[in-house]
Amino acid sequence: MSNPVYNFCAGPAMLPKDVMLAAQQEFVNWSGQGCSVMEVSHRSADYLEVANQAERDLRELMNISDDYAVLFMHGGGRGQFASVPLNILPENGIADYILTGSWSQSALTEAQKFGKINLAADCYKNNGLGSVLPQADWQLSKDAAYVHYCPNETVDGIEFDTIPEVEKPLVADMSSCILSREIDVNKFGIIYAGAQKNIGPSGLAIVIVRKDLLGRARSVTPSIFDYTLQLKHESMFNTPPTYAWYLAGLVFKWLKQQGGVKAVEQTNIAKAELLYNFIDNNEFYENRVETRYRSRMNVPFYLKDEALNAAFLAESKAQGLLALKGHRSVGGMRASIYNAMPLEGVQALVNFMQDFAKRNG
Incomplete structure (x- = not known):
């Protein structure tokens, strides 16, 4: 069975699956x-x-x-x-x-x-x-x-x-x-x-x-x-x-x-904490924003060896993790984790990042 696909595009961005099915x-x-x-x-x-x-x-x-x-x-x-x-x-x-x-x-x-x-x-x-x-x-x-x-x-x-x-x-x-x-x-x-x-x-x-x-x-x-x-x-x-x-x-x-904005916010906090905690505790990656002002929605990160950027993007796409390339003006990577992105999608990204770091670190 193929991996589920998670779209980390900054926009146009992922829509809730239930919404897409209803529209379909x-x-x-x-x-x-x-x-x-x-x-x-x-x-x-x-x-x-x-x-x-x-x-x-x-x-x-x-x-x-x-x-x-x-x-x-x-x-x-x-x-x-x-x-x-x-x-x-x-x-x-x-x-x-x-x-x-x-x-x-x-x-x-x-x-x-x-x-x-x-x-x-x-x-x-x-x-x-x-x-x-x-x-x-x-x-x-x-x-x-x-x-x-x-x-x-x-x-x-x-x-x-x-x-x-x-x-x-x-x-x-x-x-x-x-x-x-x-x-x-x-x-x-x-x-x-x-x-x-x-x-x-x-x-x-x-x-x-x-x-x-x-x-x-x-x-x-x-x-x-x-x-x-x-x-x-x-x-x-x-x-x-x-x-x-x-x-x-x-x-x-x-x-x-989902329970309204209050409930969705708690999920967004959990998603952001999962990804930022992983980045902070893995020397292979870094985020360049002061902790207090880190976005919950858009998480830019950089590989310590940017010569591996192309391989990271190709392999992540093959795993169903889409649109992780950072904006052309800042480079690196970016994971946009808007409301429609489930916690499972962020966990899948973290699992891939961990594996990629082990194989290339």
Whole structure:
């Protein structure tokens, strides 16, 4: 019998098997209609119930109050890099950005097209390890329209262990950590996330925006990126990515069946501890992030002899352990262990890493 396959891709990422099986079962005959859900009008009563149920389930999973709008949008996370300043940064205003890795850098670069951006904090190394500059050392602007940060850096494997306490609206790119741990949504002005890691397939973005921030979009803001207009049209100003929205709804139902975010977080802690403990106790591998700020979702690691990288990747793939190559900008390896990755998958990876080290150490 062949080994089970575990997909460690950073995104598009592994989806829960139960969700995939449910989607497969009704792919060509959804809800007894004789056609696929992707062929049904987004304005039909049946599809509207799918969309509305997905929002209700997400609100329940994250305890999102009526003070916030929940939008299902186009453009992925990068679309929101532009949407955020276009919606809440005045033309002559300033915004603070916290830089901790590749994705916060991309968000900052995009935002600079639309206004003055203050680099309030830059990532740094602590004893040669990736880390987060203490908030006491941040240089925040007194008149900032908002403070933007990325709680979990997918490429760099750096994750904040607390939510920053700031006086201005806090904006967070949660593309790679949304629904992986409990958070207090009320501490944020805007939360946005590309779907392709913990929500569903690529092509969809979730935006959770506090309603008092609506109505501020610049006149040049494209209509599909105008939060106020999207809320008015219930995320259907134009045809939304209906199949991705449907699959996201299935993922939300699956999360509820697991016991919700609180239960899933405990599994995520166990998975991360298993992998990091192995890396820390095996001289053949190393992680280059300060322990306090290690990501639970994205675990970058390096072989002590990087000449063996190609062999590691070829042999791991043959064992059904997919997509372990690190991002091209940082090299090495990376195991993305999002919600859909079972503990058994991480154990299989650890077993392979242990065997590989014995044979090549």
